[in-house]
Amino acid sequence: MTPFYPLWVAILHFLNLFFLLLLARSGLEVLSAFPKLYWHDGCPPGREWARFSKKTFGADSRRTWTSLDEEESWNPVVALPGRKNLGLGRHWHFLTVQFWILTGLVYVVLVFATGYWRYLVPTSWSIVPDSIRAVGEYLQFRLPKKIPGQPFEPAQKLAYFLVVFVLAPFQIATGAAMSPSLLARFPWYGRLFGGKQGARSLHFLGLCAFGAFTVVHVFLVVVHGLPEGFTKIVLGTPGSNHALAVGLGITGLVGIVVFHVVVTWFSLRYRRRTQRLLGVVVDPFERAVSRSFRSRQRFRRRDISAYHRINGYPPTGPEYERAAADGFADYRLVVGGLVERPVSLSLDELREMEQAGQVVKHHCIQGWTAVAEWSGVPLRAVVERVGVAPEAKFVVFHAMDDKGLTEGEGRYGFFYESLPLHLAAHAQTILALDMNGGPLPVEHGAPVRLRVETQLGYKMVKWITAIEFVDDPGDIGLGMGGWREDQMYYANAAGI
Structure with missing residues (x-):
């Protein structure tokens, strides 16, 4: 015994x-x-069943706020x-x-x-x-x-x-x-x-x-x-x-x-x-x-969340504001690096390329979720258009927002993130141009943002200005593979 x-x-x-x-x-x-707990994935502000904070934010607040403020x-x-x-x-x-x-x-x-x-x-x-x-x-x-x-x-x-x-x-x-x-x-x-x-x-x-x-x-x-x-x-x-x-x-x-x-x-x-x-x-x-799974999400339009939080304030300065007011008519997406055919694409040229749409759930690293419809260019189509060199292993997305101005707290530099190239082939990895049936709003990344549905939200770069294919992102920024990895010590892979 x-x-x-x-x-x-x-x-x-x-x-x-x-x-x-x-x-x-x-x-x-x-x-x-x-520090809030919900039973519903829409996470509507003020509808949490438990809150461990004195801060309160409303969907109709007059003051602009982002989830980082929570x-x-x-x-x-x-x-x-x-x-x-x-x-x-x-x-x-x-x-x-x-x-x-x-x-x-x-x-x-x-x-x-x-x-x-x-x-x-x-x-x-x-x-x-x-x-x-x-x-x-x-x-x-x-x-x-x-x-x-x-x-x-x-x-x-x-x-x-x-x-x-x-x-x-x-x-x-x-x-x-x-x-x-x-x-x-x-x-x-x-x-x-x-x-x-x-x-x-x-x-x-x-x-x-x-x-x-x-x-x-x-x-x-x-x-x-x-x-x-x-x-x-x-x-x-x-x-x-x-x-x-x-x-x-x-x-x-x-x-x-x-x-x-x-x-x-x-x-x-x-x-x-x-x-x-x-x-x-x-x-x-x-x-x-991150490598093991491909997204198979198929939500319905009626599942779209009534309120979709944002994480991060839009770029500041008159140049971006003028571009937004003009519908980004002069916008160019520069795609280069280890490619055979570098390109500079306007929004109209992007819309003339292959298009894809999906109703999917956004997962922020902070913990909140929301469902939205996104449509735009499959990243795979961009890869095929520029002819990526065999030695390229990562794709880096450069953004317009200087985080020293929009976020502060001792952090600095323009936002960027990198993804292993194999994620670019996923069907639901797209450069989003529209959200919920209309043009992409400024607060959600206009004119172009990344959607990669097996990853957390910080990998889905907003306000993209350039895409670069590299063999190793270690020479960019502080060398950790992304702005939040550099400045906030996040993990470079974001599948969990």
Whole structure:
């Protein structure tokens, strides 16, 4: 018979605590970028069911605003790393989730390989009424009896089963339902949770459930006898040296706190180095997801959102304003780089090329979504027209907006983004000229913007002025492959 508290349970218990705390803090950093929760993917302003911000914005507001104005700067004590660092928060989250899932898989394998499942998996529906009675006894300040031959009473056993075999997989499933690449390829998957916003809300409630379980779990350890319970958790053996267990346990907990203090400080002090270090593990995962899926979205016009947020203010200055007022009559899209036939195309020439349309869902990295209809030139048609050289591996989109003027906060330079060339061949990768049946509005990127439906919104460059085919985008900007990667430490791939 398997011992009640094998050592591997104690070790994996500690690792689970270690990774869950990282996931919770980095998840709160992600939430701080859009501190609102919805059940509907249209995300209409003012219709959220939960808001963790004092800021309010309306669809009919007289003052122009963008979704970046909704972002909050949360304290590093709460969020990892805090202070408006969405890019680094996502890096920490996606790094940690891989190790947390691996820890869970090892745990489940050992649970069934060693026979420990008998202590966790109920074999009779009587566990439900027995658990209710056990909870009643706790409420009457009495300790319920343990199940004969097992280490737990019914309520504990049922709770552990639900956390391991229901709540943890639920968190993984709802997390996956927020990936733009996965949802673009399998739109039905998001509908299982009521859309991305439903998955996002459920994911947050799952975090709350983990938090509540942890509080109750610790309380029950104290109620059932702190020294003995602590010894079981730390050493895996009841009746062992209590002083040793307390010493090791406190050392482990202090170690977790010190680790969080150090990585938070390091992340805020050395942001580029953190981006690069975490990217060693995270970037291949992101690139694999981005490469694996092609968008198959087919929404209907009646699904179009009544309000579509914008991210980023339009270019400033009289030159752009005059061009917009004149319908961009003199606009030219310059396409060059590693190509055989460089071109400079007007809007009329772009409209004379092959056209494509799609009603799709936009996924902002902050977390909001909206459905709109876009139409324009398939990027594939541009690639064919200019004859891209074999050595070209990336396509870079240069924009008209100087972010030092439109965004500030110590950031600078004209916006640009790069995509691996294989994404240009996707049917739903287009240069959009129209939105919702009319000319592309200024706030949404007129005269030309990119749509690439397996990626997050920051890759979909607005106000495009030039397209350049290159072998490596490392010589552009600060060399990270995009303006937000350069200035805000985002990942270069944006499929999750």
